[in-house]
Amino acid sequence: MPITIAHLGPTGTYAEAAAMVYADQLQQRRQTSVTLEPYPSIAKTLQSLAAGNVDYAIVPVENSIEGSVSITLDTLWQLDNLQIQQAIVLPITHALLSHGENLATIRAVYSHPQALAQCQIWLETNLHHPSLIPTSSTTEALRHLDDRTAAAISSQRAAQLYGVPVLACPINDYPDNCTRFWAVSQQASTHGSHTSLAFSLPANLPGALVKALQAFAHLDINLSKIESRPTKRSLGDYLFFIDLEGSLSTPSVQSALQELATCTETLKIFGSYSILTVTALP
Amino acid sequence: MPITIAHLGPTGTYAEAAAMVYADQLQQRRQTSVTLEPYPSIAKTLQSLAAGNVDYAIVPVENSIEGSVSITLDTLWQLDNLQIQQAIVLPITHALLSHGENLATIRAVYSHPQALAQCQIWLETNLHHPSLIPTSSTTEALRHLDDRTAAAISSQRAAQLYGVPVLACPINDYPDNCTRFWAVSQQASTHGSHTSLAFSLPANLPGALVKALQAFAHLDINLSKIESRPTKRSLGDYLFFIDLEGSLSTPSVQSALQELATCTETLKIFGSYSILTVTALP
Numbered sequence: 384m385p386i387t388i389a390h391l392g393p394t395g396t397y398a399e400a401a402a403m404v405y406a407d408q409l410q411q412r413r414q415t416s417v418t419l420e421p422y423p424s425i426a427k428t429l430q431s432l433a434a435g436n437v438d439y440a441i442v443p444v445e446n447s448i449e450g451s452v453s454i455t456l457d458t459l460w461q462l463d464n465l466q467i468q469q470a471i472v473l474p475i476t477h478a479l480l481s482h483g484e485n486l487a488t489i490r491a492v493y494s495h496p497q498a499l500a501q502c503q504i505w506l507e508t509n510l511h512h513p514s515l516i517p518t519s520s521t522t523e524a525l526r527h528l529d530d531r532t533a534a535a536i537s538s539q540r541a542a543q544l545y546g547v548p549v550l551a552c553p554i555n556d557y558p559d560n561c562t563r564f565w566a567v568s569q570q571a572s573t574h575g576s577h578t579s580l581a582f583s584l585p586a587n588l589p590g591a592l593v594k595a596l597q598a599f600a601h602l603d604i605n606l607s608k609i610e611s612r613p614t615k616r617s618l619g620d621y622l623f624f625i626d627l628e629g630s631l632s633t634p635s636v637q638s639a640l641q642e643l644a645t646c647t648e649t650l651k652i653f654g655s656y657s658i659l660t661v662t663a664l665p
Numbered sequence: 666m667p668i669t670i671a672h673l674g675p676t677g678t679y680a681e682a683a684a685m686v687y688a689d690q691l692q693q694r695r696q697t698s699v700t701l702e703p704y705p706s707i708a709k710t711l712q713s714l715a716a717g718n719v720d721y722a723i724v725p726v727e728n729s730i731e732g733s734v735s736i737t738l739d740t741l742w743q744l745d746n747l748q749i750q751q752a753i754v755l756p757i758t759h760a761l762l763s764h765g766e767n768l769a770t771i772r773a774v775y776s777h778p779q780a781l782a783q784c785q786i787w788l789e790t791n792l793h794h795p796s797l798i799p800t801s802s803t804t805e806a807l808r809h810l811d812d813r814t815a816a817a818i819s820s821q822r823a824a825q826l827y828g829v830p831v832l833a834c835p836i837n838d839y840p841d842n843c844t845r846f847w848a849v850s851q852q853a854s855t856h857g858s859h860t861s862l863a864f865s866l867p868a869n870l871p872g873a874l875v876k877a878l879q880a881f882a883h884l885d886i887n888l889s890k891i892e893s894r895p896t897k898r899s900l901g902d903y904l905f906f907i908d909l910e911g912s913l914s915t916p917s918v919q920s921a922l923q924e925l926a927t928c929t930e931t932l933k934i935f936g937s938y939s940i941l942t943v944t945a946l947p
Contacts, residue, residue, distance in 0.1 A: 559898070
């Protein structure tokens with residue numbers, strides 16, 4: 384049976400590029416064939432994995448400019464038994480694709496909201512007050528290019544795949560633009576340089592957050608990221624997503640999590656994994 | 666001279682409703698007239714205040730369902746000398762406005778991205794695959810309603826102001842939907858129940874975040890919110906925005922901030938303020 388990997392589609396997205404990197408790794412390690420399966424949304428990618436329809440899902444977690452991808456964190460919290468196997472960091476170079484003749488004729492720009500946000504200064508500077516229209520993915524944006532006054536923000540790979548000319552590249556506002564993805568599956572993952580988890584806290588307990596974080600401070604465990612998301616119950620009621628440096632296989636992380644469990648309401652451990660940094664897009 | 670308050674416009678936005686609440690407070694306290702000034706974006710609202718063109722700016726900070734408003738945090742960090750005078754929590758009840766006859770004919774829904782996100786389950790359930798098109802504010806969305814297959818998500822107050830029929834209300838996915846706003850000015854603010862600040866950390870210093878948070882733990886100061894935002898320098902390099910329970914006028918908060926200053930790179934204090942919770946929209 385080939386291994387299947389779900390990712391945000393259609394073909395040509397950055398999530399697919401991350402999935403290709405991970406598929407290469409799996410093929411080398413397991414000597415088996417791998418099939419990529421595009422999905423219409425990030426939430427559906429993870430839901431399909433939780434339902435057992437695919438073996439892995441590749442989802443974006445955060446971008447170096449725009450920050451966390453909320454829908455990934457919110458969906459991971461809602462679903463059960465999903466474990467991170469690997470983090471993959473991809474450089475992101477956005478291009479402006481259009482069948483129009485030049486920048487002066489562009490009136491509307493389509494893309495994923497994260498890509499629109501990552502190019503906003505360039506768009507303001509180089510185009511004449513275009514409408515910015517969000518799509519469900521960077522390649523979904525290419526469906527709107529029959530009109531020659533429309534452009535899409537997507538990758539150079541997507542330009543080649545769909546045969547659309549590149550009007551400008553790179554157009555991201557910050558050159559050091561990269562996105563971190565997680566490869567997730569239902570297998571336990573207890574080894575790696577980093578561990579991710581999330582927790583909610585008992586309501587109205589003063590000092591609860593600091594007490595929870597002291598569980599790590601006591602054991603000199605470094606937190607590389609902390610992110611709050613609303614529980615959607617009431618304003619001021621949060622979930623906390625934490626990335627820490629250390630592995631679930633070590634006694635210090637195990638002790639910290641035992642201490643943490645005594646002061647959280649719900650605690651979910653998303654596993655330990657290593658980070659693979661890719662220097663050029665596939 | 667009348668006092669001027671900048672807010673996201675055009676007239677009819679939730680930010681304007683929060684500004685009206687704050688204007689009432691100012692008028693009672695200072696016996697002077699107050700003028701509201703709409704701006705085309707949240708960033709421009711704060712920039713106008715920093716440039717001295719207005720006396721106050723009212724900006725959304727976080728919503729109970731969708732979380733933080735990143736552009737508010739990012740802009741506050743970039744500008745200097747802005748201080749929070751008051752937090753205002755408003756209930757948010759979204760309505761679907763259209764000149765169309767009924768829900769079955771709606772093909773496109775316009776609104777601010779936060780409002781679209783707060784109604785996504787309702788839109789999926791009650792409309793037939795509409796295009797969701799973001800606008801710069803909930804009232805900006807009303808400019809697109811000449812087409813009777815278009816609808817906008819906005820407030821019932823906006824429906825009255827602009828004379829657009831309400832097709833459905835409420836349409837937010839969670840009934841307990843509210844948004845916290847900050848009233849910001851250039852005056853020092855050192856008294857109140859809560860204090861907000863943000864800091865960056867020295868690069869690659871293990872344990873830096875936990876060390877910074879211990880400054881509060883040592884003095885039993887409760888953190889009501891912690892939020893990370895990218896510095897936009899490189900992936901994994903964050904600013905941290907913190908709301909704590911306590912006032913800059915108390916010795917314990919002053920001591921904690923002195924300790925914090927020794928382990929941060931840049932530390933910005935946004936002031937102390939009280940929280941006003943409004944039970945019904947103006």
